[in-house]
Amino acid sequence: MSASGIRPGRRGRSVVTGIGVVAPTGIGAARHWESVLAGKSGIGRITRFDPTGYPVRVAGEVPGFRAGEQVPGRLVPQTDRFTHFALAAAEDALTDAAADPATLPEYEMAVVTASSSGGTEFGQHEMENLYQQGSSWVGAYQSIAWFYAATTGQVSIRHGMRGPCGVICGEQAGGLDALGQSRRLLDTGSRLVLSGGTDASLCPYGVVAQLSTGHLSAEDDPARAYLPFDAAASGFVPGEGGAILVVENAESARARGVPSYGELLGYAAGFDPTTDGTAARHTVLVSVIRRTLADAGLTPDAVDMVFADASGVPAEDLAEARAIAEVFGPGGVPVTAPKTLTGRLYAGGAALDVATALLALSAGVIPHTAGLGRPAPGCEIDLVLDRPRQTDPRTALVLARGHGGFTSALLVGAGDRDALKR
């Protein structure tokens, strides 16, 4: 028995049977996937608050989300928007997986989500109450709405999932780490895990808190604001939303008679606290990719497409391109970043990338990176531009890096669900 509680040599297969999406590209996996194939961007001028006077005025907002219709009534005033998103996405994912939690053993179901900002907007509102009206005006629900585990807790309560639940805070990499943790839980007695992540920090407090990184784009034109791997890259656009996935062990999914979008084949994480200069970032990412492949028992030639982290910060893009080129050879694997349509969604970003990768595998398509112009010099990667490639990929490697040094990779393989194939 290792420290993780997993007996050496024992690893079951972990498959994804349900996908729930709430993203700037649309609500629901089908609408999101249509937007990805069409290259339809969800980035625009911020409408959730008046961004005039702020250095960042463009973001990816979820269109048409109505909490009153998509979230249980009691939970609307009691929880933050990032939890609203996750509650709606979890419901969709369970329906998609044809999984009824009431019929499954409660201690064998778990919830593990990623969080980056917590309930920022809720917290801002209560802070306004505090300094404008006084302490007795601060709502009781501030105590449970703001914190990182709020989403996991509410989803767990809502669906009666009483197995080992938790939250992972790894900034933009957290979505992959949550899925890595789900796989561990499936190897230690859980049979179904709701996992992924959401973020909703498009309020003044949330955006201002991100400004100190210096990585957000100050560009006003939504079509020019987030251009990773491009000669005109100027940082990234923040976005809201994310994805929740139903992850099950393969035997459990088979016993329920449901198909899967794909399998979690390999996962690894690393940490690089040095954010200045590209050398270390590149080295850590190379190591993480190689360990992910080793974890899956596969070699680089088995990878059919890479979903890039796509920072949009030129030095970070260069480091990622160098890492990919070092493992796969220059131009050795198709690389894509559909997140140019959404902006970077923090805890929701990598989770949405995994959802997109699984939809791509089930459709047999490599989605393109919409909106780019001229590739940045030095990025020796085969970036999929202009239109999707119909190459029937069987595996996808998803990369994610979070501010401060979080670095993770997840390899997914195609399943037997091909409902989206055209």
Added chain:
Amino acid sequence: MAEFTLDDLRRILRAGAGVDEQTDLDGEHFADTAFADLGYDSLALLELVNRVEREYGIGIPDGDLAHTQSPREVLAYVHAKLREARV
């Protein structure tokens, strides 16, 4: 001095803690239904107390309503507090 009715209680619960779709606050047995059965926990009662205090200008000591079972009990308690405030 403001009155405090069951309708006020419903309004404050709706605003502070929300209502689940399967719960009917307008049902005839509302006043005697346990808060737990209406979907409200101790945090919901805390929020209710804060809002009643602010709106009606009365002080409700910590814990006084922590174990209140039903809307009718809250109504009786707040009525007593409002009478106290008048004298």
